[in-house]
Every structure is written in C-alpha cells, then in structure tokens.
Amino acid sequence: MNDPIALLLLGIGVVLISILWLRLHAFLALALAALVVGFLTPKESLLHHWQVEKPATPEDAAKLADQTVGKRVAEGFGRTCAKVGIIIAMAAIIGTCLLESGAADRIVRSALALCGEKRAPYALSSSSFILGIPVFFDTVFYLMIPLAKALASQTGRNYLLYVLAIIAGGSMTHSLVPPTPGPLLVAGELGVDIGQMIIGGLTVGIFGMIGGFIYAHWANNRWPMEVRCGDDMTSEDLKALADRSDDELPNIYLSLAPILLPVILIAGHSIMKQMIGSEPTADQKEWLSLTSVLGDKNLALTLGAGMALWLLSKSGLKKGKELTVAVRKSLGSAGSIILITGMGGAFGGILQQTGIGSTVSAWIEESGMGLTGLLLVAFFVTVVIRIAQGSATVAMITSVGIVGGMIEPNGGYWIGYVALAIGCGAKPFPWMNDSGFWVVGRLAGFTEGETLKTFSCIISLLGVVGILVTLLLANLWPNFIF
Template sequence: MQDPFIILLIGMLIVVGGIIGGKLNPFMALLLAALVVAWLTPAEAIREFALSKGQSETAANTLAYTSIGERIADAFGSTVGKIGILIAMAAIIGKSMLMSGAAERIVRSILGLTGEKNAPLAFLSGSFFLGIPVFFDTVFYLMIPLAKAMAMRLKKSYLLLVLCITAGAAMANSLVPPTPGPLFLIAEMNIPIGMMMVGGFLVGLVTIAAGYIFAVWANKRNEIPLRDSLDAPLSEIKSLADKPKSQLPSLGLAAAPILVPLLLITGSASISTFWEIDPGESASVFFESIHFLGEKNMALILGALAALLTLFIRRNKAGGEMKGAVQAALTSGGVIILITAAGGAFGAMLQQTGISLKIASLTQGYQMALIPLAFFITALVRTAQGSATVAMITASGILSGMSTAGLDYHHLYLGLSIACGSKLIPWMNDSGFWIVCKMSNLTEKEALKTFSPLLTIMGVVGLITIMIGAKLFPLV
C-alpha cells in the first residue's frame, strides 16, 4: 500500500512545481495533481476513508472502485456546490459597489471616523467581528471591494488591507462559535458554548494583534500594488475617488449590499444557536423566514440584488451598464470558481488517501503535553489535506477519545488549541487560499509569502497564549 505521506509529497511537488516552476495555469496544475494523487491511492485506502466517514460497507466499496475521473469530478462538483453561487454573487456585489460608488462612500465614512493612519485597524477589527457569525469567505467577498477602493484613496498599503481582512476573519472563523468548526468542536469535546465564545474571543484578540504586526512588516517588505482587473479597473476606481460626495450614494444605500446578507446570516446563526422554537409558536413563522433568507447562498443573492439596485439608482437607470457589470463580474468570478473547485478536488483526493487516519494512528496513546499535541495534530491534518474545518473535526475526534480526566486545566484549552492549529499551513490544496489569491489579484508566490505565513504566525501565537492561559488561569 502506498504511504499517504509519499502521495502527499508527490502532490505538493506537482502543484507548487507546476505553478511556480513550470508556469502552469493553477487550474491545470491542481487537476493534474488530483489525477496523480487519485491514481496512486489504493482502493483499500479509499474504502477505509469512506468507512471512517460513516458510510456503509456497500457505499465504501462502491467509492473504492469508482473511476478516477468520476471521483475527481464528484469532488470538483461538491466544491462548486459549496462556493459557486457565493463567489458569483460576491463578484457581482464587488463590481456593482465599485461602479455605483458605494465602496467609495463607505471608505470615506471609515476615513472620517478613523483617519488614514488607523484605516487598516478598522479593517482588522471589522473583519474579526464580522467573522464571528459569518463564514470567512463571505467576509472576504464583502470587504475586498472596500479594500480596493481604500487602497486607491490611500495610494498605498493594499497588501496591508488584504491581510487585515484575512487575519480578522480567519481567526474568528475558527475560534468563536457559531461558525461550523467551533460548533462541532464544542459538541465533540463537551465544551460549554459560552465558555468557548469568551475564550475564543480573548485568544482571537491576541492573535490578530500579532497578525497586524506581521501584516505591517509584510506590507513594507513587499510592495504589492493595486492591480488592474476586469472586475475592478483602476481607471474606474480612480474616477470614483475623485467624485464629490454629492454624486455618491447615501451611506445607508451604499452599505445595503453588505448589511443585508450580514444581518440575515447573523440572525439565522443566532436563532440556531440560542433559541429553540416549537413549530406551533407564533414566532416560528418569523424565525423560519429568517432561516430561509439567512442561508448563505440566499443571503448573498439578496446582497447582489441590493448592489444592483444601488447601481441602477446611481447610474440613472442605465440598464446597459448593469448588464455590463454583471457580465464582467461573472467572467472574473467564473475563473475563480474553476480554480477554487480544482483546489477542492485536489484536497478531496488527498483526504481519500487516508492521511488523516494515518496521523490519528501515529498519535494514539499520547497523553503528555496534550495542548501542543492537539495543536500539532490539527496543523498536520490541515497542511496535509487543506480544510481547516476537516482538521478541527479530525483532531477533536482524536482528542475526545483520550481521557481528559485529571487535567490541571479546563479542556476548553484543548479546544482552543485545536482551533489555532487549524490555521497552519494554508497553501494550494486549500480552497480559501485560492479565494484570497485570486479575488485580491495576488500571484501565487505573493500569497505563499504573505497570506500563508500570516495565518501560521497567528496560529503559533495562539498556541503560546493558550499555554500561558492554562498555566495562569486553569479554570478548574
């Protein structure tokens, strides 16, 4: 049987070498790597992987002997199903907000409150708080047009703004419920949700402070300009930056494309987390409506409609411009969807090698130094197969099986350690890497030099913070 770590190494060489060394298009490099990884993976490993996911013997055997092309296509389609509508709607929101002047209006309001010097801090704190109820990718979609407009106005610090958005949203997404990773973790490890929310919030503040310091350093070291692109032409952003305030939409109208999906998603998450409503109660119709509209795909569709309405009003009902905006957005978004889905397929093929099971077996029976152990188990799984949520689920499953009785600290710290470990190390098998890379117009090499170390540093700082906290405030 092929060792999954050898298969992982081969996959990494194909992707990184193909894109950076061979100048292959990322879509082709990722698909080629997925093909080779799937070809090298034996049927028995795929069967064991399927059984570990709770599939029946029949389903596991069927998957094990499904053709390579079909397995890759299924994983590709599954990723598109998760992110396709989101990216398409986010592209429309971004393009419409830039064309209508909505992004410029919000940026001027932020500068009026914080000043130019503190604008990056506003992006950092804003993305952190938005990342608590809203998925990382959604926060990034909503804030990237603001970063482009802000960078045009500041005439510098574009990379700093992008890194501030990713730093805040990424840490909140793994540390603070009600996002899916932390919710699964607290259920698996029996951690009170209120305790996880407070602990995750406090650790998150420390980690994003470290992330901000790195972002400032990286921005000075890497002069990455705001680049021209189909969805955000520099000439258009510049002309809007020079417009008088009277020609821009009102702040309420400008913020609607962001606030509509944000409030709906937050409302739905809050209801799911804190309320239990019986079907017969009169309030249930209202709550069901919020649940329906607050589903992330539906919420982003409504946000896109709000963005198009703002564009329609501000551009004097010019239908031709609206059609052009949607066309440009979908053309740009389609490329991102393809690359992201290929990354998802590559990650899924790595999972089918059984690498998570291999890591679990190598760490069975270790009781010493559980906090760093939990961190490194999660980091290994994340780096190997790409998904932070899968890494958290895998590590919490391993740790929940170990006896935590007799610990000198509350097992909350183990949960927080798993959350921080899921930040290491984002690279080309992670769909989030491609979303950040392509929507911000960074090259793959630039993203590996900035985005990847940013999350890694914050994760390590989180581990140090947790170990100090467990020593000083054991909570037992």
C-alpha cells in the same frame, strides 16, 4: 502505493511542480494531482475510507471503492461546487458593485471622517476589514492604496503606517471570514456552520488586526517613508482623487447594506439556534423556520447581490446593458475562482481517501497533544504549502484535504477552530511567489527588500497572532459560544 504519507507528498509535489515549474493554471495543477494520487491509491485504502472514516454499508463501500478515479474526482468537484459556487458568484457581484458604484469609497471616507486625521490608520484598518468580507484582498488594496497616498500627501507623514493599516485589516478577513473562497471552502469541507464561521473568523480576525496594527506603528517609526507614486497613479491622479466630490457617492447606510445584509441573515440564524436551544416552543419553531430560509447562505448572498445591483443602478448606470456588463465582469472573475475551489475540493477528497487523516490523527493521539496538537498540525501544514507555492487560497484548499480526515465528529470541541487554524496558516510567509507580494510592492512603490520587511512580516505576524488567539480560545472554551 500503500503509504498515505508518500501519496500526500507526491500530491503536493505534483501541485508545486505544475505551478512553479510547468507554469500551469492552479485548476489544472490540482486536477493533475488529484488524478495521479487517485490512480495510485490502493483499493484497500478506499474500502477503509468508506467503511471506517465515512461509514457506509459493506455493499455501498464496495461500490464506491470500485469507482474509477475520473468519477471520484468529478464527484468531489461537483460536491464542492454545490457548496460554494453560488456564494462565490454572488460575493463577486457584491464586490464589483461596491467598487463601481462608489460604495466602497464611501465606506472608507465615512470611516476617515468619523475617526479624524489623527485616527486615520484606524479608519483604514476598519474599512479594509469590512471590505475584505466580500471583496478579495488584492481588490481591496487596489481600492484603498490611492486613499492612503492621498492622505499621506495631505499630512506629509505616516505613509507606511497607512499602507500597513490597510493590509492588517483586509488580509485577516480574506482568510478567516466567508464568503471569501478560502474560508468558505474550508468551512464547507469541515461541516462548520457558515454563520458560526463568520462569528469565529471576525473574533480571531480582530485580534490579529490589532497585532498587525502594533507592528505597523513600530515599522512606521523605524522606516519612515515618503509617499511613493507606484505603478497605479501619478501625482496628478492623487490630487484628482483627493478632490473627488462626496456628492458623487451613495450614502453610508446604502453602501454598507450589501455587506451587512447577508452577514446579519447568516449569523442571525446561527445565533437564533443557539439562543433557543434544542427544545423550541411552537412560536420559536416558526421563527427558526423563517431564519433558516433567510439565513441560508445561498439566498442571503443572493439578496446581498440584488441590493448591490440596485445600488449600482442608482449610481448612474441606468441602462440594463451597462448593468449586464458589470455582472459579466463579476462572473468572469468568479468563474476562475469557482473552478479552482471546486478542483481543490476534489483533490482534498482524493487525499482523504488515501487514509492520511487516520495516519496523522493516530500520531497526534500517541503524542498526547489532543486538540492543541491538531490545531498546530493544521496551522503548520498550511504554512508549508503556502510558502512553497504562494497562493493562500490553494494552501487552504490543499490543507483541508489533509486535515479533514483527522477530525473526530464528536470530539468535544468546535470544529471551527480547525478551520480558523487553517486560515491563520495561510498567512506566513508571503514572498516572491505570491501575487499579493507583487501587487502590494508595485502599487505602494516599495522595493523587493522593503516589501519583504513590511508586507511579508506583517502578514506573517497576523497569522501567528491568529493561531495564538485560536489556541487560547480552544483551550478556554472548547465549544466557543456554540
């Protein structure tokens, strides 16, 4: 089969049928799609990929093109896991420790105390925005929805505003800011510096959160709701949560440390490189050497995980056995994510070998849309995959395999914009095939119709605002701050 578009559609079709009809795990669906597309990719396409798109010597290109499909899939899987495996595992440990030590609760309560009751929605948004960096969105929502219910019970109003404020903050960082698996893999596959991706993701994410917050206020005024108990707790549980003593929680500085330490180390190295420039002095070289070690993404997340484990040990879990249980719980959830992410990277690599990148980039060049066209293609490809199969992470993983081959290495723009466009495209339009749709609906006590007009709409708006901001930044500052 010589048509890259046909191979692309076939691969996406295999993923969708496997997940939606056969009910296979995402790892198996991606593996099956990679094998099918890889088997049908002609040798001519493989030679073109290794000679033109990924330049190699004629001898090396011939050897690479002769590899079996199994070896090509396995190498793509291993390459992706090498990029993201340690980071995802350490981020999972940080997330679990924040939850079980009470640090996450402390962050939210401190924000609420700082903002006051009138500004409680801002506190909820900012807290979920911060927690969404190392913690998956579903987990952030599990953590914060009881606090929103307790607040609404005390004030007697603004329940929907509180719920949507949580969604507006936590959802943006989930798709834009590493070390969450989606943006982490996209940045790695496109060769975007992780520190730069964090800065860019936070920048676009803040604007998206503001847009979502405006919608949250409008929706709260249009559809006022009383507190719903949902599936997670009874009214007695709400009272117990509201009465929980602050003395049981760690202080705010220690609570923030496991999140801020890796972010500062990774972003700090990127900022240092930018400030020093291409001709550093001897002293500056020493500083760069130090920040390159501490700012390594694997080491930075490991230090953050160590800080989180220490915090957990000081919160009452004194026995090593209990700490081991917490780590085992973290790695159990991380293992599945690593497998899905790794196989997604393998599938993306197989798609690139079909020549799809060259085909679409030629179309963009002929249309004269340039960088704007590339970003819009990245956005809408991700949107289509997201709507079709439900998972934002799978949509990003699949999309980067399609879009990655379209990028010119020296195109005169920051490649991170493409990563941000993919992240924004993973937002619209969550519906019944998205696990987050059911998590939010059941825990918030919404009907399916209410979930569609609140959760689905605000998530879609976040993506639209995000891509508009990304397009604006890309046209005003093609190289961003880098």
